[in-house]
Structure formats: C-alpha cells, structure tokens
Amino acid sequence: MAEALCGASFRGPAFLYLKPKTLDEAVSLLALPGGQILAGGTDFYPALGERLPLGRVVDITALSEIRGISTESEHVRIGGLTTWSEVIRASLPRGFDALKAAAREIGSLQIQNRGTVAGNLCNASPAADGVPPLLALDAEVELASVAGRRRLPLTQFLAGNRKTVRHADEILSAVLVPRRMEHAASAFLKLGARRYLVISISVVAAVLQADDAGRVAEVHLAVGSCSATAQRLHELENDLGGLPAEPGIGASVRAEHLRSLSPIDDVRATADYRRDASLTLVQRALEACVGSH
C-alpha cells in the first residue's frame, strides 16, 4: 500500500503525499488526474520556490524495480530512478565515458546522490547535462502507465524548452541505450562561467567508432544549451565519415556545421559566444575521442 500523508499550509489548499512501493501501484495512482511525480526533488522543489505543491504528489523513490543499470542483449537499461552517483559507480564500457563525465559534472555530490537520470530528461531543460551524451548514444526512453509500456527515441521524447511528449499518467521507467556503439570512444565537455556547480553555457558529447583501417566508421555529436532542446549535428557526422580517426580531425569542423543550433543571449553568455564556444568544444571533443587530448 502507498503511504499517504495530507499536508496543508495555513493559507493554501491541501496536498496529498503518496509513496507507492511498486511500479503498478504508482501508475495506478497516476491514472487519476492531478498527480505529480517526485523523484530526487532536485528540480521539483527549486521549481516550486516558496510555494507548497498542489494536488497529489506521487513520490516514486521506493520503486526499487526501476533503479539500477543492467545489460540486456540489445541494450544497456538504465532504470528511471538511477541516480547520477549510480551512473558514475557503474561498470560500463567506454562508449559510456561521456555519460559518466556528464554525471560527474551535474551539480555537486549531494545533487548526484539524489538527482536521477529520468528527472533530468523529464525536466527537459535546454541545459540538462545528461541529454547530449544520451542523444549521442541514440538512447530511447521507456514510459510506463496502466495501459502498458511504450518506447520512443529520446529525440522524439524531448519536445522543446521544458516540454516532453510524456503523458501525465506515465512514468519514465528506463532509458535504453543500444549496445551497438558501446565500445566506441566517447567524450563530454561542458563550458560554464566557473568550474563547478554551474549551469552550462554550452555542452558537447561525442561518440566515435573507428574501423580497422583507423578511419571514422560512425560518429555522433550532440550539443546542449544552444537551442530549446539539445541537437545532433547530422551534417557534420556525415562529413566526418571515412576521415582518418587521428589527431587533427577537429580541423574538419566548420562554423556552418553548427548552423542548426539557435543559441540565445542570456545572463550566462551571448548567442555569438555560445556559437564560438560550441565550435571549439566540438573540435576538442573529437580530438579527445581520437586520443589527442
């Protein structure tokens, strides 16, 4: 049975706090309108500011069945409740180095201990550091509801600034990463206004698979913080195919390759600075993948 607790402020309306113990119980609670999901709370509570939550809060942190990382025949399954600290500690092939590097850059140790991969994706901030490495790995998300489970590519799940196509009654139960590129080289680079505990100005992830002749067989590049949702650079990925996977590869990246980005001016950086910085980060991420940094 879910634990329930009623709360009310002196001036505000009541809310109901529910803590289901199984995924079935959680999706049943969310099938009723007005439920809000609470995981690590590291985006949920800051978004409330001084306000109390309204309606029914469904705390999913007891759902151990969607926590942890496992390797299946086709995918690495990252359970929706997996924290960033668990990603860092997991034994994963080097294609996941970029995701682990992102996890180490998310907030502080305390945030990494509470914050979940699914929370980062569902919050859908343009600056979410977990998104570019997962886009570069061609990740899919699995959504669970009383109607069953559905899967869709992360690119389709993210629909804009703080928008996803998740239905209100769905829990992101897992991120599924295809194993096809698991042994590729990967890199993650984040630029902020200071070294730690910072919202990204630009963030880049690269996954590069070389063939036996030492040429680029396949490369995936994703840039975050420079458009409403992080973007893959498909034109650049195509242009890099077949080039020698060796130091100097970054010189093949031109400003035009980043034209799909639409950075904004804000308190952290100007749009022009973001474009320049992203170009440099993409070049450096490629160099890191071929071992020259």
Ligand SMILES: Cc1cc2nc3c(=O)[nH]c(=O)nc-3n(C[C@H](O)[C@H](O)[C@H](O)COP(=O)(O)OP(=O)(O)OC[C@H]3O[C@@H](n4cnc5c(N)ncnc54)[C@H](O)[C@@H]3O)c2cc1C
């Ligand atoms: C001090 C601080 C520093 C931070 N630094 C960074 C940073 O450097 N980089 C970065 O990317 N982020 C950062 N964050 C943001 C945050 O820590 C991450 O986005 C984290 O991964 C969110 O996970 P959570 O479990 O805490 O999500 P929650 O806050 O619990 O939830 C976030 C949103 O997702 C929904 N949700 C959560 N889990 C699910 C699920 N399984 N299914 C469906 N919906 C769900 C919730 O309803 C809510 O809308 C920072 C936050 C703080 C407070």
